[in-house]
Amino acid sequence: MTAGRRGATRSQAARAAILAATSSLIERLGYDRVTMEGIASEAGVGKQTIYRWWPSKSAVVAECLIEGALLPETYAPHDTGDIVADLTEWLQRVFDFIAAPGHETMLRSLIAAAVDNPEIGEHLTGRLGASPDVLAERLRTAAAARQLRPGTSVERLTDMFMGIVLSRVLLRTPADPDDARAFVELVLTGAAPHRPTRPASAPPRSSTARQPRR
Amino acid sequence: MTAGRRGATRSQAARAAILAATSSLIERLGYDRVTMEGIASEAGVGKQTIYRWWPSKSAVVAECLIEGALLPETYAPHDTGDIVADLTEWLQRVFDFIAAPGHETMLRSLIAAAVDNPEIGEHLTGRLGASPDVLAERLRTAAAARQLRPGTSVERLTDMFMGIVLSRVLLRTPADPDDARAFVELVLTGAAPHRPTRPASAPPRSSTARQPRR
Amino acid sequence: MTAGRRGATRSQAARAAILAATSSLIERLGYDRVTMEGIASEAGVGKQTIYRWWPSKSAVVAECLIEGALLPETYAPHDTGDIVADLTEWLQRVFDFIAAPGHETMLRSLIAAAVDNPEIGEHLTGRLGASPDVLAERLRTAAAARQLRPGTSVERLTDMFMGIVLSRVLLRTPADPDDARAFVELVLTGAAPHRPTRPASAPPRSSTARQPRR
Amino acid sequence: MTAGRRGATRSQAARAAILAATSSLIERLGYDRVTMEGIASEAGVGKQTIYRWWPSKSAVVAECLIEGALLPETYAPHDTGDIVADLTEWLQRVFDFIAAPGHETMLRSLIAAAVDNPEIGEHLTGRLGASPDVLAERLRTAAAARQLRPGTSVERLTDMFMGIVLSRVLLRTPADPDDARAFVELVLTGAAPHRPTRPASAPPRSSTARQPRR
DNA sequence: TGATAATCGAGACGGTACGTCCTGTCTTTCA
DNA sequence: TGAAAGACAGGACGTACCGTCTCGATTATCA
Incomplete structure (x- = not known):
């Protein structure tokens, strides 16, 4: 060669x-x-x-x-057609991994390593499901199936999911068995009350398509 | 003494x-x-x-x-009554801080420090606005004003906002001028399409009360 | 202080x-x-x-x-008044030291060390008896007692004695029991035949006093 | 081949x-x-x-x-019949070589090498004129011409000359322009005063034949 | 007003790890 | 098939810090 x-x-x-x-x-x-x-x-x-x-x-x-010597397997969401169920099941698996003895420490190790090596950050999130990888792919499928609002940025969504995991690990947020489901629901349905109840002080925003980042 | x-x-x-x-x-x-x-x-x-x-x-x-020798000021959301605007303005300030020269490195330093000292994680998020502190307080005010859906976990919301910031800093996510607004909107309105459009494949979930964590 | x-x-x-x-x-x-x-x-x-x-x-x-941790004792010539006997006895002691098991290796070590550290050369010869030290002193005493020819350079004499030892150690010259006596005699009486026999081709040199070095 | x-x-x-x-x-x-x-x-x-x-x-x-890649030429004493002049001229050439810039360092290098390789010692002295080689040969010629006292050990003489050079190089003895002549004279005529002047305290030694080494 | 006790700047100490250099051996490819 | 190129296990180099300790000086309290 x-x-x-x-x-x-x-x-x-x-x-x-x-x-x-x-x-x-x-x-x-x-x-x-x-x-x-x-x-x-x-x-x-x-x-x-x-x-x-x-x-x-x-x-x-x-x-x-x-x-793959450090994180034994990758965590890819399945595709049953139900985006909520798939993401919940995926996030639950990730949380279960974190909860296993020694794994939180290991992940914190990787965060420390990521501080002076961007590649580690990339592959860490890649392993957990994000990056151009599988999580984003699953979200794109959902978008295509009209299970996501048009214009939703898949990148921002994956960032948020990774952020949920990072803050859990780095900030030692106490875990709750309901977390996976609750986070997914929060991300998908949002924190604000149903549309009609939208507060008067916030002017209804035009639903112009949001250009994806980059 | x-x-x-x-x-x-x-x-x-x-x-x-x-x-x-x-x-x-x-x-x-x-x-x-x-x-x-x-x-x-x-x-x-x-x-x-x-x-x-x-x-x-x-x-x-x-x-x-x-x-306060490391992060010059705390980043508290204002309270104008408009939760969307307040959070957006707050997140924009945080992103602006990150974007300033040297600050991203500094924050990564603090992340590295947080890996072996939980206190640093706490105070870091405290400075940025989260923790029991001001961000949570602002969110609680919004909840009281019925600007958040009842049952929404304020802790999870702050975790998500911290996660957005952490993933930005640690994973070196490229920045977009629209990010602050887009993230806040995503968090508040969710990624799923408006209720009526909900896909048939996802069975309508019972609106059982969500128990808050802890 | x-x-x-x-x-x-x-x-x-x-x-x-x-x-x-x-x-x-x-x-x-x-x-x-x-x-x-x-x-x-x-x-x-x-x-x-x-x-x-x-x-x-x-x-x-x-x-x-x-x-004194390396060479156990210094080798000083005695002063019995008989310069030949004193030097012979001294040189014999030095040769005996060299001959003891391990000592030749040790001295070669010190020679290697002296190559990149002049101080070691000085102290090595000092220990063996030379340098401004005792050997030179004994020779000066002999000179004062008219046992050395006037004008003889004590420095050159000590150099010669040190040279005898160095060449023995470095060049691994085989030892002979008679060496000490023979070398001293050679140094003192010289290799040339008695004065009258001096070869014609070498013009008799004026016995002007030789200025000592330095 | x-x-x-x-x-x-x-x-x-x-x-x-x-x-x-x-x-x-x-x-x-x-x-x-x-x-x-x-x-x-x-x-x-x-x-x-x-x-x-x-x-x-x-x-x-x-x-x-x-x-011959290290020492450019060998230093052999000539044979004009005058042993004093020949040795002086030879020793002067050796001293001149040492005095040339870089040569003293080179010789010290060779001394260091000789410490763990006896061969180097041999060839070093060979180059300078000693060993079974030319210096010894010249001395033997002189002995045959009765320019050396009968019974004088040629080996010991060459050792002494090598010792003079070694101590000069290793011990960094300061050089004197008169050195070559003075050393040769010292070796040939000895340090003791002329025979009649021999001190009373030193008993006249019997002129027993000196057995050569080995 | 001492004696006592704690702090301070300074820096030596026994260690661990760094990243580099070299040794002497082994392996691969080229001519 | 000998020699170049160079990877390998090993080990020493000299430096940088670690966290502890020991100085002498200073500062505050208690007797």
Whole structure:
């Protein structure tokens, strides 16, 4: 492939050992108590082998995330046709994941890592269902089925769902069994009372189509 | 003061110098490149003087936050009676703050700090307007004025607003000038189409009273 | 003494432990297999404590030498009045020291160290008897007692004796039991035949006083 | 070349490049700052190619020395019949070499190398004139011409001359323009006063034949 | 008015980790 | 099939901080 390339090729064994060690250590210790030396020694690898391929700890963690070594599965909403039920079931699964022992700490680790590595943020949300990925896709399907108001920005919707999860994890919001359903309902039906009851002080806004961001 | 207390009392000059140095360094370097030694030397203070009064770097940062040394002002929604306008104006101010140079980095620093210090998360959201504080209060006023649907959880609403801000900062969501208005409208009116248009595939849900969390 | 000196003072325990560890390791491993990390760990000391007080490994070794931790005793010629006997006895002691197991390696270590630290060369020769020190003193006494030819440079004489030892150690010259006596005799009486036999081709040099170096 | 030998033969170009690179680096950096990697990269050669033919850095250096890449010329005493003049002129040339800029450092490098490679010591002295080589030969000629006292050990004489050079280089003895002449005279005529003046306190030693070493 | 006790700036201490450099071996590709 | 290129495990380098401790000086209370 790479013509003219000479010398030994990258050791896949070393790469795998590094990613495995990193995942294991992150789970056990949390992001900021994991060290490059710790990873190297756990992986039975020279430090230079890590630095040769990744510029920083957060880059290694990012690759762990991409490889699926940190978050075991992705959380995609199903498509039963019922957007409310699908989102509720999806959000419930995400909340259940957070609630499992050690997972909240792990997610906070990933948030810390995301602070100095945008890629981690992207893949974190990707894993949880958002990003161009599956959550957005499901929302677009719903929009096509006229289950969302025309003009609703799918990006803003996914941002909100990710925000719900982030604030839960980062701000340690106490959990409630009804949360998944309640949040989905809130997002879909809104906080304001039914349309006719709209307060007089707020002038009825023209329902001009809202241009999606970007 | 404290009966039986002997010896020199805590130096307010040192305390102030430490908080000032910390703020300045956080702004310049970001949370994780600030060190206790750096703070001490910048403040012209012995390291022990810091450790005597705070257990960790994040505790010092937390106190900076409380003192208002890090976020210059709090962001409280006004109360003009129009909840939509008030929230929009408030969210716009928050977004403007984020957009100012250096502020996004600062907020990410605080997110990193919040990962290992829950207090920082609390005060961060407090500063931005949420927590038991002013945002929730404004929402409660709106609820009392029947501008929110009965049974809407104010806690969940504030979580969502905080989530919107967190995902913007942490996930580096690109900004749009219309964001503040659009998010507020989305939260208040929901993503689903007007009631009559509700899809047949989604069975009309019983309007059972939603128990508020906790 | 040092006015205005504040803060903890240098730990003599740490200093002693470092010098002891260094000596022990040099003896066991030889100069270039001794590492700063090895010294620190053997001494139960942080690496920084070494670097705080010494700029390099060779500086630590130099101080070991000065403290007498490496060469157990100094080798000073006695003064019985008989310069030949005194020098012979002294040189024999030095040769005996070299011949003892491990000592030749140790001396070669010190030579290696002397390459990048002139101080080590000085103290090494000092320990063995030369330098402004005792050997030179003994030679000056001999000169005063007219046991040396007037005008003989004491510096050159000590250089020669040190050279004899250095070449023995560095070049691994095989030892001979008679060496001490033979070298002293050679130095004192010279290699040329008795004066009358001086070759015609070499014009008799005027015995003008030779100015000592420096 | 070697019968039955198949495959590519040793690349003389690589060998030459390695020796050239080593010499150049030693001159520029000094022995212990030269690395195998540095040699390989300077020579445009794989590290393995070096390790295939030499076991260690000092072995490469030794071969450089043998090839004459490090010390440009050998220093052999002439034979005009006048041993004093010949040795003086020879020693002066050696001292002049040392005095040239960079040469003292180079010689100290070689001393460092000699510490862990006896061969280097041998060839170093060989280059300077000693060893079974030319200096010893010249001395033997002088002995045959009765310009040396019978029984004088040529080995010890060469050791002394090498010692003079070594102590000059290693101990950084300050140079004096008269040194070459003075040292030769000292070695040949000795430090003691003329025979009649021998001090009473020193008992006249029997002129027993001195057995040569080995 | 001392003695006592706490704080302060300073900084040394035993450690851990950093990111770089080098060693000596092994592996791949090219000529 | 030898040599270049270069990846690899390992280990030392010298630096930066950690959190604790020890100084000498200063400041406040209590006896």
